[in-house]
Amino acid sequence: MIDLDTWQEILDTIRSNKLRTALTGFAVAWGIFMLVVLLGSGQGLAQGVEYQFRDDAMNSIWTSSGRTSKPYKGLQPGRQIRFVNDDYDEVTTRIEGVEYSSARFMVFGNQQVNYGREYGSFNIRSVHPGHRVLERTKVTEGRYINDLDIEQFRKVAVIGILVKQALFGEQPALGELIRINGIAFKVVGIFEDEGSEQEQELIYLPISTAQRTFNGKNRVNQILFTTGQATLEQSQAMAEEARQILAENHDFDPEDKGAVFVQNAVENFQRFVSLMQGIRIFIWVVGIGTLLAGVVGVSNIMLVAVKERTREIGIRKALGATPRSIVGLILAESVLITGFAGYLGLMAGVGVLAVVSGALPAESSFFRNPQVDLRVALWATVLLVVAGAIAGFFPARRAASVQPVVALRDE
Amino acid sequence: MIRLRNLHKSYAMGASKLHVLKGIDLEVGRGELVSVMGASGSGKSTLMNILGLLDRFDEGEYRLDGEDMSELSETRAAQLRSRHIGFVFQSFHLIPFKNAVENVALPLFYQGVPRRERNRRAAEILDKVGLADRAVHLPRELSGGQQQRVAIARSLVTSPKMLLADEPTGALDSGTSYEIMKVLQSVQGDGVSVIIITHEHDIAGMTDRIIHLVDGRVDWDRSNLRREPAGHEESEVAAAAAGS
Numbered sequence: 144m145i146d147l148d149t150w151q152e153i154l155d156t157i158r159s160n161k162l163r164t165a166l167t168g169f170a171v172a173w174g175i176f177m178l179v180v181l182l183g184s185g186q187g188l189a190q191g192v193e194y195q196f197r198d199d200a201m202n203s204i205w206t207s208s209g210r211t212s213k214p215y216k217g218l219q220p221g222r223q224i225r226f227v228n229d230d231y232d233e234v235t236t237r238i239e240g241v242e243y244s245s246a247r248f249m250v251f252g253n254q255q256v257n258y259g260r261e262y263g264s265f266n267i268r269s270v271h272p273g274h275r276v277l278e279r280t281k282v283t284e285g286r287y288i289n290d291l292d293i294e295q296f297r298k299v300a301v302i303g304i305l306v307k308q309a310l311f312g313e314q315p316a317l318g319e320l321i322r323i324n325g326i327a328f329k330v331v332g333i334f335e336d337e338g339s340e341q342e343q344e345l346i347y348l349p350i351s352t353a354q355r356t357f358n359g360k361n362r363v364n365q366i367l368f369t370t371g372q373a374t375l376e377q378s379q380a381m382a383e384e385a386r387q388i389l390a391e392n393h394d395f396d397p398e399d400k401g402a403v404f405v406q407n408a409v410e411n412f413q414r415f416v417s418l419m420q421g422i423r424i425f426i427w428v429v430g431i432g433t434l435l436a437g438v439v440g441v442s443n444i445m446l447v448a449v450k451e452r453t454r455e456i457g458i459r460k461a462l463g464a465t466p467r468s469i470v471g472l473i474l475a476e477s478v479l480i481t482g483f484a485g486y487l488g489l490m491a492g493v494g495v496l497a498v499v500s501g502a503l504p505a506e507s508s509f510f511r512n513p514q515v516d517l518r519v520a521l522w523a524t525v526l527l528v529v530a531g532a533i534a535g536f537f538p539a540r541r542a543a544s545v546q547p548v549v550a551l552r553d554e
Numbered sequence: 555m556i557r558l559r560n561l562h563k564s565y566a567m568g569a570s571k572l573h574v575l576k577g578i579d580l581e582v583g584r585g586e587l588v589s590v591m592g593a594s595g596s597g598k599s600t601l602m603n604i605l606g607l608l609d610r611f612d613e614g615e616y617r618l619d620g621e622d623m624s625e626l627s628e629t630r631a632a633q634l635r636s637r638h639i640g641f642v643f644q645s646f647h648l649i650p651f652k653n654a655v656e657n658v659a660l661p662l663f664y665q666g667v668p669r670r671e672r673n674r675r676a677a678e679i680l681d682k683v684g685l686a687d688r689a690v691h692l693p694r695e696l697s698g699g700q701q702q703r704v705a706i707a708r709s710l711v712t713s714p715k716m717l718l719a720d721e722p723t724g725a726l727d728s729g730t731s732y733e734i735m736k737v738l739q740s741v742q743g744d745g746v747s748v749i750i751i752t753h754e755h756d757i758a759g760m761t762d763r764i765i766h767l768v769d770g771r772v773d774w775d776r777s778n779l780r781r782e783p784a785g786h787e788e789s790e791v792a793a794a795a796a797g798s
Contacts, residue, residue, distance in 0.1 A: 148663060148669055151669070152663070155651065155652065155656075156651070158651075159651035454647070455649055457647075458647045458648075458649060459649075459660070459664075460608075460632065460635075461606070461608060461635060461641050461647070462635070462636070462641075462660055462661040462664060462708070463632055463633070463635045463636020463637070463661055463664040463665065463712075464632060464636075464664050465628070465629045465632040465633070465664075466628050466629060466632070467629065468664065546608070546609060546610075547608040547609075548603045548608040548609040551608065551643070551647065
C-alpha cells in the first residue's frame with residue numbers, strides 16, 4: 144500500500160503545507176522532548192540514590208551496641224552494652240541465611256603509622272574476612288584479610304590506596320613492614336573503595352590481632368552480615384533474631400532500641416526503591432500525558448488539514464483513488480510528521496540531558512548521570528509511530544468516508 | 555456501453571425529500587459524442603455524477619459495460635473510475651500544488667504505473683492537447699483554457715472508455731470553448747464515449763446526439779445529424795432547441 148511513489152506523494156503534500164507541517168511537528172517534538180527530559184531526570188534521581196548506596200552491600204544488616212534506655216530484670220537503664228566475640232559467633236551461626244559476616248573492633252582515633260621515615264595518621268578498622276563483601280572493598284593488589292590471619296593472630300595489614308600513596312609513594316608496598324603505634328605489621332594488600340576518600344584512608348587489620356595488640360580483649364563494637372537473597376520480610380526477621388540473641392546475652396529488653404542499633408540496609412534500600420518506582424511511574428504518567436496532548440494536537444491539525452483538502456481528496460477519488468489509498472496517504476503523512484518531529488524532540492531532549500550531565504559537579508549525589516537508555520528511546524520511537532497512527536486515524540477515516548461528489552462540491 | 559433503466563435519485567433536504575431523477579432511461583454506445591442539456595435543476599449534473607460513480611442512485615438499473623452498478627463497493631467504484639472513466643469539470647479541479655505534468659500523471663499513479671512511465675505518458679498526452687511547453691507550470695500560472703486542456707489530458711491519460719465532461723466550457727469564453735470542443739471531438743475518434751453536460755446550445759450543436767432533460771426526466775433525445783464542426787457560431791439544432 145505504501146511504496147516509494149506514495150512517499151513521494153506525501154512529501155509533495157508536506158512540502159506544499161510547510162507552516163502547517165511545522166506547527167503539527169512542534170506539538171509532537173515538544174511532547175517527546177518533555178518525556179525524554181523527564182525520564183532522564185528520573186534516571187538521574189534514581190542514580191543519585193543508588194550512588195549513595197554504592198558504598199556498602201545493599202543486603203546487609205548492621206548491629207552496633209549502645210546504652211540501655213529501659214530497666215530490665217531489675218537492672219538500671221543507662222548500662223553500656225559491650226558485644227564480645229561470642230556474640231558474633233552466636234549471631235552468625237544461629238541465624239539462618241547469613242551469607243557474609245564480620246565483626247568490627249574499633250581502635251578509636253587516628254593512629255600514627257610510619258614506613259621508614261614517612262609518617263601519617265590513619266584510622267584502623269579491624270575486621271573478619273567477610274568484611275570485604277560488606278564494605279565492597281576492591282583489593283587491587285595482594286590479598287584481603289583471611290581466616291588464617293584471624294586464627295594465627297598474624298600482624299598483617301591491608302592498606303587503602305591513599306595510605307599507600309602517603310607512605311610509599313610510587314614504591315611497591317606489598318611485603319613491606321609498616322609500624323602502627325610502633326608495632327610492625329606486614330602489608331599484604333592494597334584496596335580501593337568507591338565510597339568517600341575517607342574509606343580509602345583506612346588500614347584493615349585482622350580483628351583477633353587488633354584485639355590483642357590494642358588491648359581490646361574479646362570486645363567487639365559492631366556485628367554485620369549480609370542476608371543473601373533474602374526478601375525484605377526475611378531480612379527483617381533476621382534483624383529481629385539478631386536483636387533477640389544480643390538481648391538474651393546481655394540481659395536487656397529486646398524492645399529497647401537504645402541498647403542495640405540495628406540497621407537493615409535492605410529496608411532502607413527497599414524504601415528508596417519503592418520511592419523511586421513511584422517517581423518513575425509519576426514521570427511516565429506526566430510524560431505520556433504531555434505526549435498525548437501532542438497527539439491530540441496532531442489529530443486536531445490533521446482533521447483541519449483533511450477538511451481543508453476535502454476537494455483535493457474528492458479529485459483524487461474521481462481519478463481513481465481507493466478509500467484505502469486515501470487512508471494510507473493521511474495515515475502515512477501523520478506518521479511521517481510525528482515520527483520525524485518526535486525524532487527531533489528526542490534528539491533535543493538527549494542533547495539537553497547531555498549538557499546538564501556535563502555541567503553537574505562530579506560529587507553530586509542527589510542527581511547523577513541523567514540519561515535515557517536505548518530501551519527507553521526505542522520505546523519512545525514505538526510510542527511515536529503509534530501516536531502518529533492514532534493521530535492520523537480519525538482524520539483519515541473521515542476523509543475516506545466522504546462521497547466524492549460531496550467532496551468535489553466543497554469550496 | 556451505458557444502459558440506464560428507470561433510474562431514480564433523491565436527496566434528503568432536512569425532513570423533505572428532493573426527487574431529482576425521476577426514472578431515466580438511456581443508452582449510450584461506444585464512441586458516441588453525446589451532450590446532455592437542460593435547465594439548472596433538471597438533474598443533469600446528478601446524472602453525470604451517477605454515471606461517473608461519484609454518487610449513488612436509489613432505484614433502477616445502471617449497467618456500465620454490462621456490469622451492474624448497484625450495490626457497488628467504494629473500492630470497486632474507485633477501480634472502475636480509475637480504469638474506465640475520465641472526468642472533466644467546469645472548474646477544472648486540478649490539484650493546485652502540482653504542475654501540469656504531475657496533474658496529468660496522477661490517475662496513472664492510482665493505476666500503479668511506474669513513475670517514469672507515468673511521466674512519459676503524461677508528457678505525451680500534454681503534447682497532444684498542445685501544452686508541451688507548459689508542462690512544469692502550476693495551474694495558477696495557466697489560463698482557463700490551458701487549465702481545462704490539462705484537465706482533459708488528465709482525463710484521457712488512462713485511455714478511458716468513457717469521458718464525462720460537466721460544463722467543460724462553462725468557465726471559458728467562446729473562442730476558448732470551441733478549442734476545447736475541438737479537443738473533445740478529436741477524442742471521439744479514438745473510440746471513447748464522450749458525454750458532455752452543457753446548457754449552451756452551440757456547444758450541444760457540436761455533438762452527435764443531444765439529450766434534453768426536464769425535471770428529472772428525458773424530455774427528448776435525438777441525433778444531431780447536422781453536427782457542426784467546432785468554430786461555427788450557430789447551429790440549426792441549437793437554434794431549434796432554443797426555440798422549442
